[in-house]
Amino acid sequence: MAKKLGRFTYVMENKPSILSYGSVVSKKEGEGPLAPYFDVINQDSSFGEKTWEKAESQMEKEAVEKAMEKIDITPKKIDMVFAGDLLNQCIGSTFGMKGFSIPHIGVYGACSTMAETMALGSIMVDSATAKHIIAVTSSHFCTAERQYRFPLEYGGQRPPTTQWTVTGAGAVIIGQGNTAPYIKAVSFGVIEDKGIKDANNMGGAMAPAAATTIKNYFIDTNTTAEDFDVILTGDLGQIGSDVLVELLKRDGYDISKKHQDCGLLIYDRERQDVHAGGSGCGCSAVVLTSFILPSMRAGRIKRLLFIATGALLSPTSVQQGEAIPCIAHLLDIEGE
């Protein structure tokens, strides 16, 4: 079973293994620098469906299918699926997963979902409660825009601080096994509300939550940035990344040489007009499951700190003048 260390951290005792993973994206992501690494690049962002919401569900389904296919496992062998997304009532996940008949644990962590689902699943596997779990999440540019911002047809101007919601879904299968990468520890975040109200600058809003969770993990485990090859945040984008590095520097931690952000890896900001970078639950999910985890298998990354951040706002909370509460969950993942 996982052993608690400090206030926030759970150290795995039986090294749950990331046995497989699948990544599905659409056209724009397929034109970015990570194009060679995705399992599926569908040029049609509707994925053959009649609505974007159904397309998002379809992506989750395909990501899970890809992950299962690679290790030749059937849904019946999966004890639980942990799934969530950004859509109201998480319909991306529920409609995407319903066909598998796997016991379903719906989570909501906004863009922290990939870390939240993987952390919960790791604990289940580590304690031998479950043999195999799936963690999956998704986002879709078109569903997110119309739900959180404006109908696409309206053609609203996007301020330069905004990020571009990734159209993609990523899934991992965690289980008992002797295959690197392994989950070494996980850490759950607390909700932070720093009074930031600009819903067009999510990276900036989420950076303090990432800083807190990383700092807490360094304290709980007596580590520093030097102990990791890569410190990978979910989707802070350029502005949030700058804020994160600065905030941790003030606390005496220099992560500048180790830090990467999925929102900056997935698109070419010079060429692709995504403003501050990529975002959405799918952003960290597809970067992790395409580019990062294979790099760990290949031995190029030996120890990874993965921190996904979530902005826990809703259009209603913004309209009511509330600030944006944020959260970050973390996994410490090691290679061979």
Added chain:
Amino acid sequence: MAKKLGRFTYVMENKPSILSYGSVVSKKEGEGPLAPYFDVINQDSSFGEKTWEKAESQMEKEAVEKAMEKIDITPKKIDMVFAGDLLNQCIGSTFGMKGFSIPHIGVYGACSTMAETMALGSIMVDSATAKHIIAVTSSHFCTAERQYRFPLEYGGQRPPTTQWTVTGAGAVIIGQGNTAPYIKAVSFGVIEDKGIKDANNMGGAMAPAAATTIKNYFIDTNTTAEDFDVILTGDLGQIGSDVLVELLKRDGYDISKKHQDCGLLIYDRERQDVHAGGSGCGCSAVVLTSFILPSMRAGRIKRLLFIATGALLSPTSVQQGEAIPCIAHLLDIEGE
């Protein structure tokens, strides 16, 4: 650690204990038959806040405070809070919980949330991953109506199959201890889609999911209705309850003498004009934490099967012509 039994069930080995609970409701619930049992009945359904959404968050906060107060425990001693609600992006929970600074695990299970949060938390405590967890959820008639149906001011007619969303929040603290009631086992449901499309008959839509989860539990554990004093569903209301009993009868299980439904217990249907009964995440949460758990402590209920069902639809999925996928999670709870 929890031991898997059959496909869906996890049997606890260390009997996680329900150490405390808190329930907060408003005027209408306070006029119903369970009035003597709630911790807080606030006649003002805005709970002193400027919006109904903020009122819902305030209820969750008060329910957690009540639960902590009763056993004199501080937020620092709580390892994790599992929280969710019906609102878009679960703002009822995130805004309600943010002040406590407890590591936050957001879940989405619609009206199955109380069972989902308690089941996850029980596994964490059973495996000694966590010492104390909080499970909390809420619903509010006014937030639910405007989000899922019509603005209250519109005064829409409600068909007789509809249920009345409970304004209330319930919280439990589960921990290692020697106090009944204990969690004996938990069971996670799969998502079922029976093609039911009438969003004004949630009880009818959710009944098949409840039947499946109960039947699976009977099979996994080799039990029948006779083994339990009460089989308590979350919020099926009158129509869903009738369907549930009938569906299980066809499978050879007669639960008619043991079955109760939180949605039928909370209001007086003759007097309170709630049509088919109560509903919402808060429904099972407040009935459990006010009337049921104290009855277990007093020895009046010795073994309880608690099944909360969730309708995993959204207004968008309904508008797009989708049927209503449903889920049910279960806890087997025993007294002394």
